[in-house]
Amino acid sequence: MVNYPRRLQLARLPTPLTPLTRFKIPGVDAEIWIKRDEVTGTEVSGNKIRKLEFNLADASEQGCNTVITCGGIQSNHCRATAVMGARLGLKVHLLLRGEEPEVSTGNLLMDYLCGAEVTFIPENEWSGHAEYAARLQDSYASHGDRALFIPIGASDEVGLWGYIAACEELKEDFAQHGLTPDYLVTATGSGGTQAGLIVGSQLFDLPAEVRAFNVSDSASYFDRKIREDVLLWKQRYNMEIDEKALDIQTVEGYLGEAYGVAGPEIFDLIAELGRTEGLLLDPVYTGKAFYGMVSELAKGEAGRLPGARQVVFVHTGGLFGLFPQQHGFAFN
Ligand SMILES: *Cc1c(COP(=O)(O)O)cnc(C)c1O
Numbered sequence: 001m002v003n004y005p006r007r008l009q010l011a012r013l014p015t016p017l018t019p020l021t022r023f024k025i026p027g028v029d030a031e032i033w034i035k036r037d038e039v040t041g042t043e044v045s046g047n048k049i050r051k052l053e054f055n056l057a058d059a060s061e062q063g064c065n066t067v068i069t070c071g072g073i074q075s076n077h078c079r080a081t082a083v084m085g086a087r088l089g090l091k092v093h094l095l096l097r098g099e100e101p102e103v104s105t106g107n108l109l110m111d112y113l114c115g116a117e118v119t120f121i122p123e124n125e126w127s128g129h130a131e132y133a134a135r136l137q138d139s140y141a142s143h144g145d146r147a148l149f150i151p152i153g154a155s156d157e158v159g160l161w162g163y164i165a166a167c168e169e170l171k172e173d174f175a176q177h178g179l180t181p182d183y184l185v186t187a188t189g190s191g192g193t194q195a196g197l198i199v200g201s202q203l204f205d206l207p208a209e210v211r212a213f214n215v216s217d218s219a220s221y222f223d224r225k226i227r228e229d230v231l232l233w234k235q236r237y238n239m240e241i242d243e244k245a246l247d248i249q250t251v252e253g254y255l256g257e258a259y260g261v262a263g264p265e266i267f268d269l270i271a272e273l274g275r276t277e278g279l280l281l282d283p284v285y286t287g288k289a290f291y292g293m294v295s296e297l298a299k300g301e302a303g304r305l306p307g308a309r310q311v312v313f314v315h316t317g318g319l320f321g322l323f324p325q326q327h328g329f330a331f332n
Helices: 048-061 078-090 106-113 124-142 161-178 191-204 219-237 264-277 284-297 321-326
Strands: 017-019 031-035 066-072 091-097 117-121 149-150 185-188 208-215 310-312
Touching: 017 161, 017 191, 048 078, 048 149, 048 161, 048 191, 066 078, 066 124, 066 284, 078 091, 078 106, 078 321, 091 124, 106 117, 106 321, 117 124, 124 149, 161 191, 161 219, 185 191, 185 284, 191 219, 208 219, 208 284, 264 284, 264 321, 284 310
Parallel strands: 031 310, 066 091, 066 149, 091 117, 185 208, 185 310
Antiparallel strands: 017 031
């Protein structure tokens, strides 16, 4: 039994777990199942809403009427926060990394449609965004408002609960479908999904090992970030787990040129999965992680998913990120 903290029911749960049936990797027999977290809700689709169920409950517990958060211009997390803020009657102030684009599309369009206040922070000042957020909190306070700051991706000790709870859901899924998967695969960007899956699979005794494919930073970054967040989580919620003994396996090699920049192989794979399965991935997160998973499976015993017979890929969402990058597709 796990004692969850206060949680708002914001996501459409449980999400389906469905097998791929027509997509084939030459020479690979492993079954691939998809945990469909791209259907956690239309406007709030993706993984961030699972975390926000806990972060926004925290905001309301703390009596906040405003939420400040941050991310890239096409941040899925910022969009989910903007939508939820409008639904819950919270003011949302987003700090977005980079220059204001001429045209607002994809997630940014939705941020504006949901009435979020947006401040663009130039690339060379981004390292100071948390201090900027702290000053903003003071400024809200001086006007009688109370603002909670949620860090990038809601990846902190509170948001960690999102994918711990998802592991409880996965345990039910596995029982229902009679699965004993060897691996749980995810993209990792700010680390909270990976961290939650690692802790949750331990708490709920899932058979699968977690393999995360980084789409930013490096394996050593996620190693440090996850141990820090898990330590804070233990302290805040009085939980028992050895954060030094966590099995953190981040698979490098699929980040490509940079965060948010994908090569033609990623766009080709997204189109192939669309054609064969009617399943859409995004070029920033899921496309790269799926490409990484396929490549490692194809290496067999020499790869990072040795002995794989059943693999669960967590579709963490990101579909609105397809539109700002439509020109990456060969037919466009
Ligand atoms: C944020 C995000 C991720 C990465 O999750 P983190 O918890 O930030 O590591 C993966 N996929 C999509 C679509 C995302 O928006």
